[in-house]
Amino acid sequence: MGIMGFLRDRMGKILAFFIGFALLAFIIGEVVRSGGSFFRDDRNLLGEINGEKIPYDDFQKRVEQNSAQFKQSGQSSLSPQILNYIQENAWNQMIAQKVLQKEVDKLGLTVGDNETKEMVSGSNPNPQIVQAFGDPKTHELDRAGLNKFLSQLPTLNAEVKKQWNDFLVQIIEEKLKEKYISMATNGLYANSLEAKDEYENKNKTVNFKYVSLDYSSIPDNKVTITDEDYQKYYDEHKLTFKNTENLRTFDYISFNAFPSKDDSLAIKTQAEKLAVDFKASTNDSLFVQINAETKVNLTYKHKGSLDPKIDSIMFGASNGFVYGPYLSNGSYKIAKLVDAHFEADSVKAKHILFDIKTIGVEKALAKADSVKKLIEGGKSFADLASFYSIDKGSAVKGGELGTFARGVMVAPFEDAVFAGKKGDFKIVTTQFGVHLIQIEDQKGSSKVAKVAIVDVPLKASSKTETIAYSNAQKFLGSLTKDNFDEEVKKSGLVKKTATDVKGTAGTVAGIENAREIVRWAYNAELNDFSDKVYISGSQYIIAHLVQIKPIGFLSIDLVKKQIQPMVIKQVKAKQLTDKLIGLLSGISSIDQLAAKIGKNATPIQNIVFSNPVIPGLAPEYKLIGAIFGSHLNKISKPIEGQQGVYVYTVDSFTSPTASTNFVREKQQLTQTISQRADQGIFEALKDKAIVKDYRAKFL
Numbered sequence: 001m002g003i004m005g006f007l008r009d010r011m012g013k014i015l016a017f018f019i020g021f022a023l024l025a026f027i028i029g030e031v032v033r034s035g036g037s038f039f040r041d042d043r044n045l046l047g048e049i050n051g052e053k054i055p056y057d058d059f060q061k062r063v064e065q066n067s068a069q070f071k072q073s074g075q076s077s078l079s080p081q082i083l084n085y086i087q088e089n090a091w092n093q094m095i096a097q098k099v100l101q102k103e104v105d106k107l108g109l110t111v112g113d114n115e116t117k118e119m120v121s122g123s124n125p126n127p128q129i130v131q132a133f134g135d136p137k138t139h140e141l142d143r144a145g146l147n148k149f150l151s152q153l154p155t156l157n158a159e160v161k162k163q164w165n166d167f168l169v170q171i172i173e174e175k176l177k178e179k180y181i182s183m184a185t186n187g188l189y190a191n192s193l194e195a196k197d198e199y200e201n202k203n204k205t206v207n208f209k210y211v212s213l214d215y216s217s218i219p220d221n222k223v224t225i226t227d228e229d230y231q232k233y234y235d236e237h238k239l240t241f242k243n244t245e246n247l248r249t250f251d252y253i254s255f256n257a258f259p260s261k262d263d264s265l266a267i268k269t270q271a272e273k274l275a276v277d278f279k280a281s282t283n284d285s286l287f288v289q290i291n292a293e294t295k296v297n298l299t300y301k302h303k304g305s306l307d308p309k310i311d312s313i314m315f316g317a318s319n320g321f322v323y324g325p326y327l328s329n330g331s332y333k334i335a336k337l338v339d340a341h342f343e344a345d346s347v348k349a350k351h352i353l354f355d356i357k358t359i360g361v362e363k364a365l366a367k368a369d370s371v372k373k374l375i376e377g378g379k380s381f382a383d384l385a386s387f388y389s390i391d392k393g394s395a396v397k398g399g400e401l402g403t404f405a406r407g408v409m410v411a412p413f414e415d416a417v418f419a420g421k422k423g424d425f426k427i428v429t430t431q432f433g434v435h436l437i438q439i440e441d442q443k444g445s446s447k448v449a450k451v452a453i454v455d456v457p458l459k460a461s462s463k464t465e466t467i468a469y470s471n472a473q474k475f476l477g478s479l480t481k482d483n484f485d486e487e488v489k490k491s492g493l494v495k496k497t498a499t500d501v502k503g504t505a506g507t508v509a510g511i512e513n514a515r516e517i518v519r520w521a522y523n524a525e526l527n528d529f530s531d532k533v534y535i536s537g538s539q540y541i542i543a544h545l546v547q548i549k550p551i552g553f554l555s556i557d558l559v560k561k562q563i564q565p566m567v568i569k570q571v572k573a574k575q576l577t578d579k580l581i582g583l584l585s586g587i588s589s590i591d592q593l594a595a596k597i598g599k600n601a602t603p604i605q606n607i608v609f610s611n612p613v614i615p616g617l618a619p620e621y622k623l624i625g626a627i628f629g630s631h632l633n634k635i636s637k638p639i640e641g642q643q644g645v646y647v648y649t650v651d652s653f654t655s656p657t658a659s660t661n662f663v664r665e666k667q668q669l670t671q672t673i674s675q676r677a678d679q680g681i682f683e684a685l686k687d688k689a690i691v692k693d694y695r696a697k698f699l
Contacts, residue, residue, distance in 0.1 A: 044056045044057060045694060046058075046059045046694055046695055046698060047091075047691065047692050047693045047694050047695065048690070048691070048692040049094070049095055049098040049099065049689060049690075049691050049692075050098065050099070050102060050689050050690055050691075051690065052098060054094060054098075056698055058094075059090060059091065059094065059695075062090040062093065062094065063086055063087055063090045065166070066086045066089060066090050066093075067083070067086055070082070070086060080506040080507050080512060080513050080514075080515075081506065081507050083506055084504065084505060084506030084507065087504060087506075087695075087699060088504060091504075091693075091695065095686055095689070095691060096177075096682050096685075096686075097173060098689075099682070099685040099686060099688075099689045100173075100176065100177055100180060100682070100685070103180060103685065104176050104179075104180060107180070107183070109176055109179050109180060109183075110176075111172045111175045111176060111179075115175065116168065116172060119171055119172075119175065120146075120150075120168075121143075121146060121147070121150065125141060126171045126174070126175075128167070128170070128171055128174075129141065129146070129171070132167075133145050133146040133149070135392055135393040140393075142392055144392070180681075181677070181678055181681060184677060184681055185674045185677045185678070188670065188673045188674055188677060189666070189670050189673075190665070190666045190669035190670045190673065191666075192662060192666070194666075194669060195662035195665035195666045195669060196662055196665075198610075198662075198665045198668070198669055199656065199659060199662055199665050200609075200655070200656065201608065201609040201610040202608060202609075202610045203608065203656030204608065204609065204628075204653065204654065204655050204656055205605075205606045205607060205608055205653070205654045206606075206607050206608075206627055206628060206650060206652070206653050206654075207603070207604065207605045207606065207607075207650075207651040207652045207654075208603075208604055208607075208627055208648050208649060208650045208651055209590050209591075209601040209602060209603050209604070209648060209649055209651065210590070210601065210602055210604065210623075210646050210647065210648040210649075211590060211593055211594045211597055211599055211601050211602070211646070211647055211648075212602075212641070212643070212644040212645060212646045212647075213576040213579065213580060213597070213644050213645050214643055214644035215569055215572045215573070215576070215643065215644050216644075217576075217644075218572045218575065218576070220568055223568050223571050223572060224571075225564070225567055225568060225571060229567050229570065229571055230556060230560060230563070230567055231556065232570070233563055233566060233567045233570055234556045234559070234563065237563075237566075238553065241553055241554045241559050242552070242553050242554075243549050243550065243551055243552060243553070243554050244551065245502060245503075245551060245693065246502075246503055246522070246548075246549065246550060246551055246693075246696070247500040247501060247502065247548075247549040248500075248501045248503075248518075248521040248522060248545060248547065248548060248549070249497065249498065249499045249500060249501065249545075249546055249547035249549075250497070250498055250501070250517075250521050250543045250544055250545045250546060250547075251484065251485075251495050251496070251497050251498075251543065251544045251546055252495070252496055252497075252498065252511075252517070252530075252541050252542060252543040252544065253475070253488055253491075253493045253494065253495055253496070253541070253542055254496075254510070254511075254539040254540060254541045254542075255468045255469070255471050255472040255475070255539070255540040255541075256468065256538055256539055256540075257460040257464050257465040257467075257468035257469075257538040257539075257540065258460060258464075258538065259458045259459060259460045259461070259464065260460070260461070260464050262461070263458070263459070263460055263461045263464055264458060266461065267332055267456055267457075267458055267459070268325055268332055270332075270456055271324070271325035271332035271333075271334060271454075271456045272325055274291055274325075274334055274454055274456065275322055275324055275325060275334045277291075278291075278322055278334050278336055278452075278454060279320075279322045279336070281336075284298065284336055284338050284452040285297075285298050285452065287452070287454070288452050288453070288454055291454050292453065292454040292455055293331065293455050293456065293457050294331075294453075294455050296453075297411055298338060298411075298450050298451075298452055299406075299411050299414075299450065300339075300343075300406060300414070300415070300418070300448040300449065300450045301406075301448060301449060301450075301451070302406070302446060302447075302448055303315050303446075303447065303449075306449070306451060307328055307333075307335075307453075309326055309328055310323055310326070310335045310451070314335065314337050314340070314449050314451050315340065315447060315449055317337050317340075318337070319337055319338065319339055319340060320336070320337065321336070321337045322334060322335070322336045322337075323335045323336075325456075327458075330457060330458050331455040331456060331457045331458060332455070332456045332458070333453055333454065333455045333456075334453070334454045335451050335452070335453050336451065336452045336453075337449060337450075337451055338450040338451065338452050339449070339450045340447060340448065340449040340450070341447070341448065342445050342446065342447050342448075343418045343419065343445065343446070343448055344418060344442035344443060344444055344445060345405060345443060345444030345445065345446055346403050346404060346405045346442070346443045346444060347403065347404065347417045347418060347439060347441070347442050347443075348401075348402065348403040348439075348440040348441040348442075348443075349401050349404075349417050349437055349438065349439050349440055350381060350385070350394070350398065350399035350400045350401055350437070350438055350440060351385075351389070351391070351394065351399050351401060351435045351436060351437045351438070352368070352371060352381075352384060352385045352388050352389040352395075352399055352435070352436045353389050353390050353391040353394075353432060353433045353434070353435055354367050354368050354388065354389075354390070354433050354434040354435075354436070355390045355433050356429070356433045356434060357433075361429060361434065364429075364433060364434035365427065365429070365434055367388070367434075368427045368434050368435075368436040369427065371384055371388060371436055372425050372427065372436055375425070375438075376425075381398065381399060381438060382398030382399065385398055385399030386398070390433065391432075399438075403441070403443070406418065406448070410430045410431065410432070412428050412429065412430050413428055413430055413435060413437070416428045416437060417437060417439050418442075418448075420439050421439065421442065422439055422440070422441055422442055423438075423439065424438070424439045425437065425438055425439075426438075426439070460538055465538075468538075468540050469533060469535075469540050471540075472533040472540035472541075472542060473533055475487065475491060475493075475542060476529075476530070476532070476533055476542050479529045479542075481527050481528070481529070482527070484529055484544040496509065496510050497509070497546075498510075498511070498514075498543075500549065501514075501518055501521065502518075503518065503522050503693070503695060503696025503699075504518075504695045504696060504699050505518050506518075506699075511536050511539065511541065512536060512537060513536045513537065514536065515699065516534050517530070517534050517536075517541060517543055518696070519696065519697070520534070520543070521543065521545055522696040522697075524545045525545070526545060526546075526547070526548055527544070527545065527546070528544075528545050529542065529543065529544045529545075530542050530543040530544075573640040573645055576638070576644065576645040577638040577640065577645050580593075580638040580645060580647055581637075581638060583596050583597065584635065584638075584647070587635065588635075589635070589649075590635060590647065590648065590649045593635070593647060603651075606654075607624060607627075609624060609625075609628050612624035612625070617642075617643055618642050618643060619642065620641045620642055620643070620646070621642075622639055622640065622641055623639050623641045623646050623648070626639050626648075627648060627650060630648075630650050631650070632650050632651070632652065632653075633649055633650070633651070634649060634650070635647065635648075635649055636648050636649065
C-alpha cells in the first residue's frame, strides 16, 4: 500500500517528467536531423575563416556573380564540372579576401575616393571597367557610354545601384590586393652572389662517365617489403602526407540502362515517321525547332564542314532532298537540304547600325531607309556612319567592317551580304539592331549548303530502365558491411574507384553528376555501402566507402597503398647499392667497374647544373648535384637516382668566361622571385589561417 500511495501521490509529476523528456528528445532529434544545433542556429553556416562565420547566403551570392560572368563569355549553360569549378573558385576568393582583409587592416591600407575615381574614369581605368563598358570589337573603353551611365546612375533603380556598388567593392578589393602584394614584393631582390651562382649554374659544364644498375633489373614481385621499410619511407617523407582537407575514397559499381535492340528499333521507327513529315514540311526552321532534340539555327556551310556521313551526299543533291534516318553520335538523324548555291568566298562591307532598344524596330527601319536615300543622293557613308551608327568601333572607321568569310557575322547579316552583289545596299534586322549595309566587294566563288537536321537521341525505354534499376536493387539487397567485393566478383560486375574525392565534388571518375553520392560518402562511416541506389543519367550506382582521409598528417595505414611503388624502389636501391659497394672493392677506374657489371661506362658531355637531364633518361637531380660537388677522376660512392643507382667519375669541368656584370641574372632572378611571391603570399596566409569548411553539407 505504501508503494501504491507513493505512486498515486506523485503520478502527475512522474508523467510530466516522462512526457517532458520524450518531447525534449523529439526536439533534439529534429534539430540533429535538420543539421542544426540546439543552442545556436548553424543551418546557414558554410564555414569559418579565422573565427569569422561565413553564411551560405554570402557564398551563394558570389557563386551567382561568378556564374553570370562565366555566362557572359558565351557559355549559355553550366555543366556540373563548370559549376563545381565556379563554386571552388568562389570559396577560394572568400578565403583570400578574408585573410587579406586582416592583413590590410593591420597595415592600415586604404583606397581613397580619388583612387576609386581614377580606376573608374581616369586615364588608365581598371580592366574590369574596360570589359564592362568596352566596345566588343575594338576592346577599347567606350567613354561616352561610361559617362552616360555614371550621369544617369542617381536616377536608376535600387537594384542597379546595388550591382554597381558591389562592382566597385570588387575592384577596390583588387586594388588593395595589388597594394599589399607590392609592399610584400618590393623588398624582394637578388644579390650579386646569387646572380653569380645563377650565371655559373647555367654556363659551367661538366664531362663525366657513369655506370648504373637500373631498378627495372629487379622485378617488383621479387621484392619483399617489411613494415620497417614502409616506416622508414614514411618518416623520411612525412611532411608530404599533410592533408589540407577532408577526402573520401569509395568503390562503386553501376548498372547501366543502355538502349536495348527493341529501344533502338522503336526510336528508328519514330525517326522514319518524322522523315516523312520533314519531307512535306514547308517551314524547315520551325520543324527543327519543334522536333529536334538539338535545336540550332540553319546556316550556310561550305563542303567539308557537315557531318562526314552526309557531307558529300548533300553537296550532290537537289533542294528539298531528305536523307535518313542515319545513326550518328548516339542519335538517329534526318537531314534535309534546304538550299544550295554558289556564292562569294569572302565579302568586304560597311554598315551603319541603328538602335532598336530605344526607338523600336519600325522606326529604326524607317531611319535606315532615310539614311540609305541620303547616301544614294550623294551624302558620305562615312560621315553618316560616324553620326548615326551605335557601333562605335566601326563608326570611327566610316562603318568599315573589312573583309570576312562566312561564320564571322550573325546569320541574317551574312545571308544578306553573301546573297547580294557588289554595290548593293541591304537593310537587315538582327539582335544587335537594324543594319544599313553596303557591299563593297566580293571575292572567289564556291558552293554552300543550308542543311536542316532533326535528331532523335537513342534513349533507354522505361522498361529497360526498370530492369536496370531492379538489378541494382537486388544487388543492394545482397550486401552486408563486409561482402561488397565478394558480391561484385560473384555478379561479374566491374568495380570502379573514386579516389580522394573532395566534399564539394560535383563529378567523380565515371560519374558525371555525383553530388548525392558525395554527400552520402561524407555522412557514412568507413566500410558502409550506400543507403540506396543512386541515379546519374543512365547509371544506377551502388557505392562502398573504403577510405576516410581527415585533415592533418595522414597515418601510415592511410598512405600505405599510395607509397608502395616508392617503397619498392627504395628497397631495390638498397639492394643495388649494396651490390655496387661490393663490386667497388679493389676497383681503380670506372671502366673496371663497368667490366665487372658487363657494361660499358657511358660518357656524358656538357651538362649544366640548371638542366640536370641525362640524355635519353629522366632528370637526375641527386646525381647531377653530387657531380658538381665532386673532385676530378675520383670514383664516387653509389648515388640513388630516379632510374637506378649510379657510380661516376668526373673527367673535367669547364667554367664560363669570367664576368663581373650580372645585371641580367639579377633581373631574371628578381622577376622569378616576385612571380612566385604573388601566389606564395596567399598560400602562406591560407596556411596560417584557421579555415573550417562545412560546404559538403550544402553543395
